[in-house]
Amino acid sequence: MLLIKCPYCEEERPELEFRNAGEAHLVRNSSIIEQSDEDFASYLYFRQNPKGLQFERWRHIHGCGRFFNAVRDSVSDKFLTVYKAGEPKPDVDALLSANALQESAPIKKRAPRTKKAEL
Amino acid sequence: MVEVSQVKRLHPLQVGHAGILSVSVTLAGNATRISLRAREDAVPALSKALGLTLPTRPKTTASKGDRSALWIGPDEWLIIDNAESSLIADLGKVKVLHSAVDISHRNVGILVSGKGAAAVINGGCPQDLSLAAFPVGAASRTVLGKIEIVLWRLSENEFRVECWRSFSAYAYGFLQESARDVAV
Numbered sequence A: 001m002l003l004i005k006c007p008y009c010e011e012e013r014p015e016l017e018f019r020n021a022g023e024a025h026l027v028r029n030s031s032i033i034e035q036s037d038e039d040f041a042s043y044l045y046f047r048q049n050p051k052g053l054q055f056e057r058w059r060h061i062h063g064c065g066r067f068f069n070a071v072r073d074s075v076s077d078k079f080l081t082v083y084k085a086g087e088p089k090p091d092v093d094a095l096l097s098a099n100a101l102q103e104s105a106p107i108k109k110r111a112p113r114t115k116k117a118e119l
Numbered sequence B: 001m002v003e004v005s006q007v008k009r010l011h012p013l014q015v016g017h018a019g020i021l022s023v024s025v026t027l028a029g030n031a032t033r034i035s036l037r038a039r040e041d042a043v044p045a046l047s048k049a050l051g052l053t054l055p056t057r058p059k060t061t062a063s064k065g066d067r068s069a070l071w072i073g074p075d076e077w078l079i080i081d082n083a084e085s086s087l088i089a090d091l092g093k094v095k096v097l098h099s100a101v102d103i104s105h106r107n108v109g110i111l112v113s114g115k116g117a118a119a120v121i122n123g124g125c126p127q128d129l130s131l132a133a134f135p136v137g138a139a140s141r142t143v144l145g146k147i148e149i150v151l152w153r154l155s156e157n158e159f160r161v162e163c164w165r166s167f168s169a170y171a172y173g174f175l176q177e178s179a180r181d182v183a184v
Helices: A037-044 A092-103 B040-050 B087-092 B117-122 B165-181
Strands: A003-006 A011-014 A019-023 A053-059 A067-073 A079-084 B023-027 B031-037 B061-064 B067-073 B076-082 B099-102 B107-114 B139-144 B147-155 B158-164
Touching (some): A003 A079, A079 A092, B023 B117, B023 B165, B031 B087, B040 B087, B067 B139, B067 B147, B087 B099, B107 B165, B147 B165, B158 B165
Antiparallel strands (some): A003 A011, A019 A053, A053 A067, A067 A079, B023 B107, B031 B076, B031 B099, B061 B067, B107 B158, B147 B158
């Protein structure tokens, strides 16, 4: 089970408490009457759906009930960061390099697997 | 050589009674409950009216006498008091902007107590219930099986589960089933 950090509860919680709420940082035009149909349709319907890092809204629906934003890799499901709703987009490059530094720390080698006991 | 272990035979209707299980699942008494929602600036006035300081840290509670306030979200609390409490009248005097909804009859309380109570809850709740992560007095809204509950740790081996009344039969059955599986 994935553990997702909620920025309001300030800790990691099981994914069952969360609900994905689509792409983040979509801004509705303040005067849609002046907007062309194509522009409004692109705001309302069309999504990026990239393979890789994406900005998403999540809701801690079975917890504090709050919406928040997250940067998640759609391939590995790894959450790069989470931040409160209304906060600006984080700098992904800086996060990635910080993450790479963490991961380049020496990883303990696993001992070779022991032979299966013969039946 | 075949070893035969003797297992005490139990009647199916006997299981769960007469202290056979280490964990008991019982119904909590009637209570007055309020779903309280307010912004940060209203917290001091509400705390004064309630007679206890509303908790503002995640997963924490505050109690005074029978009255307890459980932090549910940054602007949401669940207030639980005894059935004859003056909770509603107390909140009626508050002048600052807030929303207090009487949910006394919407919720049902279930008490899970005994050695291994955390394991019984974990039968359907994926949260970390170790004392380090979920200390005595901690409370949180979470899931149990396929329903939503509010979980509150009263002591090391005692939890209160608050669920909606239409889900109460499911929650009660689930916890009893889970209690049968836990052997300490």
